[in-house]
Amino acid sequence: MSTAHVLLGLLAGGPLHGYELKRSHDQRLPLAKPVAFGQVYATLGRLQRDGLVTTAGQGQDGGPERTSFAITDAGRARLDGWLAEIEPPAPHVTSTLFAKVAVAVLVDGAERARDYLIAQRTAHMDRLRELTSVKTDPASTLGDVIAADFAILHLDADLRWVTNTLERVADLHREVHP
Amino acid sequence: MTILRARGVVKSYGPTPALRGVTVDVAEGEILAVTGPSGCGKSTLLHCLAGILRPDAGEVSYGEHRLDTWSERMRARLRRTEFGVLFQFGQLVAELTAAENVALPLLLAGTGRREARTAAVGWLDRLGVAELADTRPGEMSGGQQQRCAAARALVTEPRVLFADEPTGALDSRTSEQLLGELVRVVRDQRTTVLLVTHDVQVAAYADREVALRDGAVDASGLGLTAVSGKHVR
Numbered sequence: 001m002s003t004a005h006v007l008l009g010l011l012a013g014g015p016l017h018g019y020e021l022k023r024s025h026d027q028r029l030p031l032a033k034p035v036a037f038g039q040v041y042a043t044l045g046r047l048q049r050d051g052l053v054t055t056a057g058q059g060q061d062g063g064p065e066r067t068s069f070a071i072t073d074a075g076r077a078r079l080d081g082w083l084a085e086i087e088p089p090a091p092h093v094t095s096t097l098f099a100k101v102a103v104a105v106l107v108d109g110a111e112r113a114r115d116y117l118i119a120q121r122t123a124h125m126d127r128l129r130e131l132t133s134v135k136t137d138p139a140s141t142l143g144d145v146i147a148a149d150f151a152i153l154h155l156d157a158d159l160r161w162v163t164n165t166l167e168r169v170a171d172l173h174r175e176v177h178p
Numbered sequence: 179m180t181i182l183r184a185r186g187v188v189k190s191y192g193p194t195p196a197l198r199g200v201t202v203d204v205a206e207g208e209i210l211a212v213t214g215p216s217g218c219g220k221s222t223l224l225h226c227l228a229g230i231l232r233p234d235a236g237e238v239s240y241g242e243h244r245l246d247t248w249s250e251r252m253r254a255r256l257r258r259t260e261f262g263v264l265f266q267f268g269q270l271v272a273e274l275t276a277a278e279n280v281a282l283p284l285l286l287a288g289t290g291r292r293e294a295r296t297a298a299v300g301w302l303d304r305l306g307v308a309e310l311a312d313t314r315p316g317e318m319s320g321g322q323q324q325r326c327a328a329a330r331a332l333v334t335e336p337r338v339l340f341a342d343e344p345t346g347a348l349d350s351r352t353s354e355q356l357l358g359e360l361v362r363v364v365r366d367q368r369t370t371v372l373l374v375t376h377d378v379q380v381a382a383y384a385d386r387e388v389a390l391r392d393g394a395v396d397a398s399g400l401g402l403t404a405v406s407g408k409h410v411r
């Protein structure tokens with residue numbers, strides 16, 4: 001999972017300094033592993049080097065000087081690309097799916113998340129069909145079938161989460177647009 | 179080529195709308211999964227397409243035939259000769275053996291006793307349960323019963339098989355074995371299948387999926403597009 005993209009998503013709402021970013025990360029992705037402060041700075045350094053964020057002046061507010069970071073146009077484009085990109089439907093992508101949906105809601109609202117989930121569900125269903133045909137193929141070995149089972153059951157879990165989340169997002173949408 | 183078609187099908191049970199204008203095309207030879215949460219109208223759609231229920235509005239066609247305009251008698255005859263049905267459970271007659279159960283549709287169609295028995299045993303064999311020919315349903319496992327029910331649904335060599343949660347009462351291994359067997363047989367027979375299920379693992383045996391939601395087709399495949407057509411941005 002990409003901390004860099006999540007940080008870009010958090011900056012999409014306006015400039016933040018490093019510690020605010022860490023707090024915001026841990027708050028928005030409550031079940032993910034808390035991000036280390038050092039990792040936030042290292043990531044910001046790389047993002048700045050690549051022109052995806054820029055420093056946005058230093059806040060003083062009585063305390064020590066703290067540098068705020070702002071997302072650049074290139075940064076927005078990168079974030080947009082990440083949100084649009086469908087994850088390869090393999091086992092163990094769940095945490096990336098989750099991060100992407102959380103960030104999509106944050107950046108663009110429920111509809112962006114919904115569009116992403118629909119596209120991801122299609123990719124997952126296509127993969128599930130492929131794996132299922134491995135199981136019905138008489139030429140498949142026991143090893144093939146066991147491997148297919150492993151992937152199928154993980155995809156099934158992903159798909160249940162995707163479906164539940166679509167339902168929740170639809171509810172959220174109905175509240176906003178009654 | 180389209181073999182079955184629903185056009186704007188509406189169906190209510192008293193005040194409860196079950197289908198609110200459903201349009202679906204089923205291509206000849208395909209396995210089409212109809213998916214969606216419980217109560218979304220999957221079974222009602224299957225019953226309308228199979229000519230068991232008559233829609234309140236809209237059209238149901240089988241090839242060139244407009245089933246929604248046909249009498250129950252004509253639809254019943256069509257069902258006997260062209261369609262097979264496989265439900266979740268409770269289709270086998272408890273007093274009859276497996277072979278007698280499977281032979282039943284042939285006997286109803288006028289086939290002679292001996293010939294019907296031979297065909298029935300052949301179909302039981304094809305579904306891997308020939309040894310149960312003289313066993314009654316009460317002495318079979320759930321998976322064995324569904325194999326017999328599948329043999330009975332296919333014994334008339336129907337052009338379309340309507341399967342409503344056919345493995346809904348089975349554990350996942352048994353479900354997988356039955357579906358694998360069923361898919362092999364219908365591919366060989368070139369039978370068109372309408373497979374109703376709420377389970378994505380079952381839907382994955384199909385070539386294609388149509389998702390229903392609240393009695394309507396979800397155009398983007400569970401896209402919830404009925405909620406809004408607009409995009410913020």
Ligand SMILES: Nc1ncnc2c1ncn2[C@@H]1O[C@H](COP(=O)(O)OP(=O)(O)O)[C@@H](O)[C@H]1O
Pocket residue numbers: 191194195196214215216217218219220221222223
């Ligand atoms: N015989 C019936 N009488 C009254 N309501 C029914 C009947 N059959 C289905 N319904 C209602 O119609 C809706 C669709 O049901 P159904 O087609 O069985 O959905 P699904 O198969 O997707 O679970 C549900 O609200 C259900 O309660």
Ligand SMILES: [Mg+2]
Pocket residue numbers: 220221222342
């Ligand atoms: Mg049903």
